[in-house]
Amino acid sequence: MDLSILRQALIEGDDKTVADLTQRALDEDHSAETILSDALISGMEKVGELFEQGEYFVPELLLAARAMQGAMEVLRPLLAASDYQPMGKVVMGTVQGDLHDIGKKLVAMMLEGSGFEVIDLGTDVPPERFVEAVEESGAQLVGLSALLTTTIPAMETTVGVLREAELPTQVKIMVGGAPVTSTFAQDIGADGYAPDASNAVALARRLIGLR
Numbered sequence: 001m002d003l004s005i006l007r008q009a010l011i012e013g014d015d016k017t018v019a020d021l022t023q024r025a026l027d028e029d030h031s032a033e034t035i036l037s038d039a040l041i042s043g044m045e046k047v048g049e050l051f052e053q054g055e056y057f058v059p060e061l062l063l064a065a066r067a068m069q070g071a072m073e074v075l076r077p078l079l080a081a082s083d084y085q086p087m088g089k090v091v092m093g094t095v096q097g098d099l100h101d102i103g104k105k106l107v108a109m110m111l112e113g114s115g116f117e118v119i120d121l122g123t124d125v126p127p128e129r130f131v132e133a134v135e136e137s138g139a140q141l142v143g144l145s146a147l148l149t150t151t152i153p154a155m156e157t158t159v160g161v162l163r164e165a166e167l168p169t170q171v172k173i174m175v176g177g178a179p180v181t182s183t184f185a186q187d188i189g190a191d192g193y194a195p196d197a198s199n200a201v202a203l204a205r206r207l208i209g210l211r
C-alpha cells in the first residue's frame with residue numbers, strides 16, 4: 001500500500017478510512033514508526049499548512065486530530081509494547097492554556113514502549129497539578145508539552161513552580177513541542193529538550209541516568 005493514501009485520508013479528516021488504512025499498512029508490514037512519520041505526522045504538518053494558508057479552519061483541524069487519535073490507538077500496542085519492567089515514572093502534561101495533546105500522547109506512548117510508567121495529566125494543566133502529581137507518584141521526571149507561542153510562557157511558570165516546590169526528590173524536567181527550542185529550554189531552567197518522540201525517549205533515559 002502507498003502510504004500517501006493514508007496521509008491524504010488524514011488530511012481529509014476521514015477517521016474511519018484512516019483507522020482502516022493504518023491497520024492495512026501494518027498488515028502489509030510497514031513499521032509503526034514509518035506509518036507515523038511518513039503518513040500521519042507528515043499529514044498533520046500539511047493540515048497545519050492549510051490552516052496557515054486560510055484553506056482550513058478549526059473544524060478541519062479537529063477532524064484531522066480525531067482521525068490521528070484513531071490511528072494512534074491502532075498503533076498503540078506496537079508503540080507501547082515493552083519487555084521491560086518500569087524503569088522510571090514520568091508525569092506528563094500539556095501546559096496551562098494549551099489544548100494540543102497529540103504530540104504529547106505520542107511521546108507518552110513511546111516512553112511507555114521503552115519501559116517508563118507514564119502519568120498523563122492531559123491538557124491545560126495548571127503548574128500546581130504537576131506538583132501534586134509528582135508528590136503523589138514519586139515520579140523522577142516531568143515532561144511538559146506546549147504547541148502555541150502564547151502558551152510557552154506557561155511552561156516557564158510551570159518549571160519555576162516545580163523548582164520552588166518542596167518535593168521529596170529533585171525531579172528532572174524535560175520540555176518539547178513545536179515552538180520550544182533547546183535554547184528556550186536552557187533559559188527557563190529545564191533539564192532537557194527533545195524535538196520529537198524518539199529523542200524524548202533517549203533524553204528521558206539520559207536524565208534518569210540510563211544510557
Ligand code: B1M
Binds near residue numbers: 044045062104
Ligand atoms: Co492548533 N495550532 N490551534 N489545534 N494545531 C497549531 C499548533 C498551529 C501551528 C497551526 C498553524 O497555524 N499552522 C497554530 C499555532 C501557531 C503558534 O502558536 N505559533 C495553532 C493554533 C493557532 C491554534 C488555535 C489558537 C486556533 C484557533 O482557535 N484560532 C487553537 C488553540 C487552542 C488551545 O490550545 N488553547 C488551536 C486548536 C487546535 C485543535 C484543538 C483544533 C487541534 C488540537 C487537537 C488535539 O491535540 N487533540 C489543533 C491541531 C490539530 C493543530 C495542528 C494542525 C497539528 C498539531 C499536531 O497534533 N501535530 C498544528 C499545526 C502543526 O503542528 N503542524 C496546530 C502532530 C504532532 C505529532 O506533532 O504536536 O508537534 P507535535 O508533537 C511532536 C513534537 O512537537 C514533539 O514530539 C511530538 C512527536 O514527534 N513534542 C515533544 C511535543 N511535545 C513534546 C514533549 C516532549 C518532547 C517532545 O517532552 C516532554
